[in-house]
Amino acid sequence: MNKPMGAYLVTQSNRSRGRSTREIVDAAIDGGVDVVQLREKHATARERYALARDIRKRTWDADVTFVVNDRVDTAVAVGADGVHLGDDDLPVGVARDILGPDALVGRSVSTVEGARAAVDAGADYLGVGAVFETSSKETAEEETEIGLETVESVANAVDVPVVAIGGITPENAEDVVAAGADGVAVVSAITAADDPAAATRELAAAVERGGGR
Template identity: 45%
Template sequence: MKEFELYVITGENFHPGRAMEDVMEEAMQGGADIIQLRDKKSSKLEVLEKARKLRQLTYDYGVTFIVNDHIDVALTVDADGIHLGQDDLPLADARQIVGPDKLIGISTHAIEEAKAAEAGGADYIGAGPVFPTNTKEDVVDPVATSYVQAVKAEVNIPFVAIGGIKLHNVDEVLEAGAERICVVSEIVGAEDVKGTTEMFKKRLAAAKGEA
């Protein structure tokens, strides 16, 4: 998969009155490397329409596009991949459906889940939630930066730290060994989406010694 640092997930409840595609375009302008469409409430038709808009934008910006849960939508719009939770379709079954070339990401909350995802052929994993987060209704308890350290030490596929990551705590996550972070509300709910995205990119660069 293409190298990435900053993964941004949609969260329309954080920007009422602003079109989802406009907000996500600003995130891409600010340097988001991966965009994920996550919509657990809209109808399939509405999710498909949103996916079509984001697929076009991600083509325009050369950004990787992931669809959460909806494998049929991902295939319909030719998304780059899908992201699944622990209670979704098993990884092996999902791979059979999407084929060898689509990316599959798996959410993990414990080192056993991370290792199982790696062994099962996941392309990347989400590690979290690192901090308390309200972006999902069914969120599990925070795993803290100690889980980031464990994944860094024991898992060889790319991982993205996720969950409650803000500008005020992102350095803790990077110091724990994360090289890739996922942000939702702090970016999509920002007054200046592009500027906030750029600030996260600067923190990532500084952690790598590039700034």
């Protein structure tokens, strides 16, 4: 995987202070985002498809990587670069069979064992978290902090890019990348910012200071 994953936006419209996901994505692109992941868990499949189709065009024009959260069918339908999978989604190998060898398949993990299993199954990159406490997910289990030590352990255990997620801000992103992450994925740090474009620039700068890409 040659394109950078440094500043990684995960969309979530109920965190955007009344602004549309399209507005947030445009601002993040202006700010130099590397990856956009369409999440929008509360949208219907039809709504998510319409939004994904629109964002695919915006990211394509800007040469920004675009992945769809969970939904392999939506990723196929809009020609996304790939999909990001969690514990309740299709297995990595099944997603690969559907999407083909050139698609990106990411996998969420929180342990070294899970990271190794995901890579063995064919994951191209890992989303590792939650690093710090976060309110962007909805169950206590998902909000458990794994800390910088686990980020470092996972990064040392695998040879694919590691994207840290969970409670990350421009203020702490440098430390997260210095611990071994190749990039940082955020929801509120961009979507809820007063100026999402400026927040994206700050996040990207912090990643660069930490030594990420």
